[in-house]
Amino acid sequence: MKTAIKIIIHDALENARQAGELELSPFPEIVVEKPKDEKMGDFSTNVAMTLARSERKNPKVIAESVARYLKNGSNDLSQVEIAGPGFINLKMSNEFFLQRLRSAVKQGDDFGQTDVGQGTKVMIEFVSANPTGPLHVGHGRGAAVGDALGRILKKAGYDLSTEYYINDVGNQMNFLGRSTWLRYRELLGEVIEFPADHYRGEYIKDIANEIIEQKRDEFLNLPEEECIPFFRKYATDNILQGIQKDLAEFRVTFDNWFSEQSLYDDNSVEKAIEWLKGKGHIYEKDGAVWLKSSAFNDDKDRVLVKKTGEKTYFCSDIAYHQNKINRGFKKIINLMGADHHGYVPRMEAVLQAMGYDNKIFKILLIQFVSLLRAGEKISMSTRAGEFETLRDVVSEVGVDVARYYFLMRSSDTHLDFDLELAKQETSENPVFYIQYAHARICSIFRTAEEKGVVWDRSNEVDLSLLVEEEEFGIIRAVLAFPEIVEKSARALEVHRISHYLLDMVSRFHGYYSRHRVISDDKALTLARLFLLDAIRITIRNGFELMGISSPEKM
RNA sequence: GCGCCCAUGGCUCAGCUGGAUAGAGCGACGGUUUGCGGAACCGUAGGUCGCAGGUUCGAGUCCUGCUGGGCGCACCA
Numbered sequence: 001m002k003t004a005i006k007i008i009i010h011d012a013l014e015n016a017r018q019a020g021e022l023e024l025s026p027f028p029e030i031v032v033e034k035p036k037d038e039k040m041g042d043f044s045t046n047v048a049m050t051l052a053r054s055e056r057k058n059p060k061v062i063a064e065s066v067a068r069y070l071k072n073g074s075n076d077l078s079q080v081e082i083a084g085p086g087f088i089n090l091k092m093s094n095e096f097f098l099q100r101l102r103s104a105v106k107q108g109d110d111f112g113q114t115d116v117g118q119g120t121k122v123m124i125e126f127v128s129a130n131p132t133g134p135l136h137v138g139h140g141r142g143a144a145v146g147d148a149l150g151r152i153l154k155k156a157g158y159d160l161s162t163e164y165y166i167n168d169v170g171n172q173m174n175f176l177g178r179s180t181w182l183r184y185r186e187l188l189g190e191v192i193e194f195p196a197d198h199y200r201g202e203y204i205k206d207i208a209n210e211i212i213e214q215k216r217d218e219f220l221n222l223p224e225e226e227c228i229p230f231f232r233k234y235a236t237d238n239i240l241q242g243i244q245k246d247l248a249e250f251r252v253t254f255d256n257w258f259s260e261q262s263l264y265d266d267n268s269v270e271k272a273i274e275w276l277k278g279k280g281h282i283y284e285k286d287g288a289v290w291l292k293s294s295a296f297n298d299d300k301d302r303v304l305v306k307k308t309g310e311k312t313y314f315c316s317d318i319a320y321h322q323n324k325i326n327r328g329f330k331k332i333i334n335l336m337g338a339d340h341h342g343y344v345p346r347m348e349a350v351l352q353a354m355g356y357d358n359k360i361f362k363i364l365l366i367q368f369v370s371l372l373r374a375g376e377k378i379s380m381s382t383r384a385g386e387f388e389t390l391r392d393v394v395s396e397v398g399v400d401v402a403r404y405y406f407l408m409r410s411s412d413t414h415l416d417f418d419l420e421l422a423k424q425e426t427s428e429n430p431v432f433y434i435q436y437a438h439a440r441i442c443s444i445f446r447t448a449e450e451k452g453v454v455w456d457r458s459n460e461v462d463l464s465l466l467v468e469e470e471e472f473g474i475i476r477a478v479l480a481f482p483e484i485v486e487k488s489a490r491a492l493e494v495h496r497i498s499h500y501l502l503d504m505v506s507r508f509h510g511y512y513s514r515h516r517v518i519s520d521d522k523a524l525t526l527a528r529l530f531l532l533d534a535i536r537i538t539i540r541n542g543f544e545l546m547g548i549s550s551p552e553k554m
Numbered sequence: 555g556c557g558c559c560c561a562u563g564g565c566u567c568a569g570c571u572g573g574a575u576a577g578a579g580c581g582a583c584g585g586u587u588u589g590c591g592g593a594a595c596c597g598u599a600g601g602u603c604g605c606a607g608g609u610u611c612g613a614g615u616c617c618u619g620c621u622g623g624g625c626g627c628a629c630c631a
Contacts, residue, residue, distance in 0.1 A: 036574075046573065049611075059611080084574045085611070130631065167631060288629055299556075299627075306629040313631045341558045342626050367559070368624075409567070412559060414624065416566075421580095429593085430579075436593050447590050487570060499568060502578075513586085513595040554593075 001100065001479055002032045005043050005090065008076065012069035013047070021065045023055060034480075038473060041081065041089030048086040059086030097475050098463045104478060105457065105534050112485045112541045117158030121328055124150055126335035127247070128165040131240045132176045133201055137369045138337055140250065140390040141415065144406035144547070145366055146335045147252040148494045151545045156489035161329070163256045165320060168236060169264065170313060175199060176239075177232025181224070183208035184231070188217055207238050246391050250399060251547045263319045269311055272319040273304060281353045291318075296349035318350050321361070331360055333492065338365045338412075364492060366411045372418040397422045400548045404431035407546050408498045430502055434539060435551055437505040440512070441536045442552040448518050448529060455529055465527040470511045477504040478534050481542065494546070501542045508535050 009030050016022045028050050035044045048063035055062055063082045070080045070090070079091035104111045126146025129139050146162070153160045179198040183205050186192040194200065211219075211234060219227045247253070263269050273289070276282050281292050287307035291314075294301050304315040324332050336343065344363050351358045371378040371388050378388055394402050401422050408430065409415050422429065448455060466472070484500045487493075517528045540550045 031571085033570080033573085036569095036577090040574080044574090049573085052611075087574065132631095170631065172631060286629080290629095303629045308629075310629085312629070317631095337625095338559065339625055340631090344558080365559075413567085414560075418566095421566095432593060433579090436591080440591055440594085444590050451590085484570090491570080493570095495568085496570075499578085502568095506578085509594055510596085512590085513592095516590065518590045554591090 002043070002483065004076075005032045005045075006030045008070065008074045009045055009047065009066075012066055012073045015069045015073065016065055019069075022051070022062065024051075025054070028054075035087075035089060038476070040083060041079070042092045042476065043090045044083075044087050045090070046087055048082075048088060052086070062086070063088050094464070094467075094472065097472060097479065098466070100479050101463065101475050101531075101534055104481075105530065105537060108457070108537060109541065109544075111537055112481050112545075113155055113157070114482050114486050115157035116486050116489065117153060117156045119157065119159045120330050121161075122153055122158045122331040122333065123161045123163060123324055123327075123329040124153070124333040124335070125163045125165055125324075127243075127252075128167070129243065130167045130172055131236050131243065132172055132199060133239065134203055135243055135246050135390040137371050137388050137390060137393055137417065138366075140393065140402065141369050141406040141411070142335050142337065142366050143247060143250060143252045143390070144403045145364075145411050145494055148403075148407055148497075148546050149333070149335075149364075149492060151547065152485060152488050152494065152497070155485050155545060158331075158489070161255045162253075163258050164254045166240065166257060166259045166261075167313065169260045169316065170310075173232055173236060174228065176204075176235050177228045178224075179204050180208050180211070180235040181219070181227050181231040184211055185220065187212060188220055203239070203242075204235070207235050210238070246389075246394075250390065250394060251403070258320070260316050260320070263316050263323070264311075268319040268323060269316050272322055273315065275322075276318075276353060279353065279355075291350070291353070293346055293349035293353070296352040298345045298349040302346055314346065317347070318354075321347070321351065322354065325356060325360070329360075332362065334361075334363045335366055336363055338367045341365050362492070364411065367414045369406075369415045369417050372416055372420075374420045375418070393417075393419070400435070401429070401431055403547050404498065407494045410493060410495050430498070431548065432554075434501050434505050434543070435549075435554060437508050438536060438539045438543075438550045439552060439554045441508075441532045441539075444517055444532060445529065448525070451518060453518065453522070453525055453529070455526065457533060459526075461526045461530045462523055463527050463530060465524045466531060468511075468515065470507070470514070471528075471531060474504070474507050474511060474531065474535065477507055478538050481538050485545065488545075497542055497545055501539060504535070504538060508532075 009032070013022065013024060013027070013030075017024045028047055030045060030047055031050075032043050032045050035041055048059045048066060051057075051062050052059040060082065063086045067080045067082055067088055070077060070088070076093055076096040077090055078093040079089075081089045081091075083089050107113070124146055127135070127139055127143050129135055135143070150160055150162050175198055179194075179200075182192050182194060182198065186194070187205065187208055211231070219230070244257075273282065276291065281295070282304070283290055283292065288303050289305035290301045291304050292301055302314055303312055304318075305311050321332070334347075344365075347363065348358045348361065351361050371393070390402075396419060397405075405417050405422055406415070445455070466475075481500070484496055488496045515528070517532060518525050536550075543550045
């Protein structure tokens with residue numbers, strides 16, 4: 001919509017130049033925005049103010065000149081006004097909006113789709129929790145945000161792939177195997193002193209029990225070295241399946257699950273090290289192999305190969321990101337918990353060292369979630385085994401509510417998630433407020449049908465009967481949807497969608513309480529139903545981006 | 555000590571690439587329906603945008619310093 005306005009302004013400026021009223025060197029960037037107060041107009045531009053310097057004229061004089069050419073230039077404009085220090089406020093004709101409303105409804109499920117992404121290949125990696133235990137609430141926030149971002153980027157025309165990186169290598173995996181093995185022996189009657197640094201969660205016992213059911217006491221008298229590989233693999237697979245299941249129930253799926261181990265299997269890690277060595281970015285010290293990351297804005301150098309010969313997590317991550325780039329992604333987005341923020345400069349240093357433009361790489365830090373129950377904090381720690389799992393939270397409040405809570409706030413602020421509040425099906429809970437609007441609209445359509453109103457989305461409706469100021473407020477809000485999607489995609493901010501929906505829906509509720517939709521006036525009824533249909537489509541498409549359902553009844 | 559994030563009405567938060575009188579929701583107080591879903595609507599009270607400078611025609615928004623809170627600073631992942 002704003003693009004259309006920009007063209008109109010551009011033409012007016014061009015005409016002013018040809019008439020010799022403006023110099024326009026250089027030609028200004030045209031910024032169109034919405035005035036805060038709708039009464040001031042539908043759109044405004046500050047070109048006159050930005051031009052003041054280069055034209056050496058008072059902004060008001062410039063504005064008057066531009067306004068004159070605007071008025072003569074387009075019949076989509078119903079009013080052009082100059083306000084304040086030189087803002088040019090534009091009011092559009094009703095027909096301008098109604099035309100666009102028609103095409104929005106025609107688009108249906110596709111309404112909101114744009115091509116700002118121009119098919120750019122984007123990869124977004126998220127969750128990537130170690131398969132050493134079930135997902136907790138913090139992972140849930142990452143999952144919801146990553147998934148929703150993916151949906152938004154697709155809607156904005158990007159060619160998107162999602163990926164989960166499985167850290168199936170390293171010491172933690174041995175700890176996991178050993179923890180399971182110890183519980184196995186314990187359950188078979190041995191007295192075990194369970195080490196504090198092992199995984200103590202109940203889920204380990206569940207896995208051990210499963211193994212007992214299948215293998216009986218087969219492993220009981222075997223030496224540790226012969227047992228661990230089996231326990232390690234069994235526990236990992238089991239936990240990973242659990243994670244996949246939890247995510248699927250949370251409506252989060254991935255295009256690809258990428259195994260860290262596979263980077264070792266095909267020698268990618270070795271090759272990455274060799275490559276960096278060839279570039280002179282690597283040295284040996286104290287028996288370990290280091291990357292000179294400090295040469296690229298990291299605070300210190302980092303170890304790639306420990307003196308034990310093992311490679312660090314960071315080392316395989318280098319190979320992984322090289323792999324991503326080689327797959328042709330032009331934009332690589334990683335979601336991480338905010339506690340990993342120290343990792344950012346390190347990773348950017350590597351990409352620079354490898355000669356890539358580090359702008360293609362973007363790490364989004366997701367701040368912590370504090371889980372509360374009636375104001376009381378619940379603590380989380382995987383090792384200690386006392387945490388609220390995503391599964392528990394979802395089964396308590398439901399997928400819609402959980403996703404909404406994770407997505408309603410900017411992800412760079414801490415989130416307080418109060419289970420008691422989330423459960424309440426009252427006005428405290430914005431997700432129900434929005435869903436209620438959708439259900440209410442559906443109910444109105446049901447009533448209309450009962451009353452014999454014949455309605456079909458494809459029918460021609462006389463929209464000129466929509467004349468109320470409130471109706472146009474709603475129409476403007478509906479038509480802003482594609483821009484909201486576009487901005488969310490550009491800024492990688494999901495919460496804008498939820499704030500937008502809330503605003504639009506409250507306009508609807510207000511409108512509904514003051515105006516009858518279904519009346520004896522058949523033509524007006526149809527026009528208003530058309531508007532409600534547009535709102536319904538927008539709610540549905542907006543919630544679809546958030547992965548939240550739009551029920552027809554509640 | 556170094557680094558990242560945050561700071562906006564009693565509470566939880568918006569505020570779009572700086573723009574015109576700072577907005578919601580909850581809570582408080584008061585009101586609204588013999589009609590389409592009251593899980594709704596309308597109104598009132600409540601803010602020196604943490605503090606101090608700076609840039610700008612213009613700063614909640616950008617820069618610097620400070621204060622307060624969260625999180626990091628491994629040959630863990």
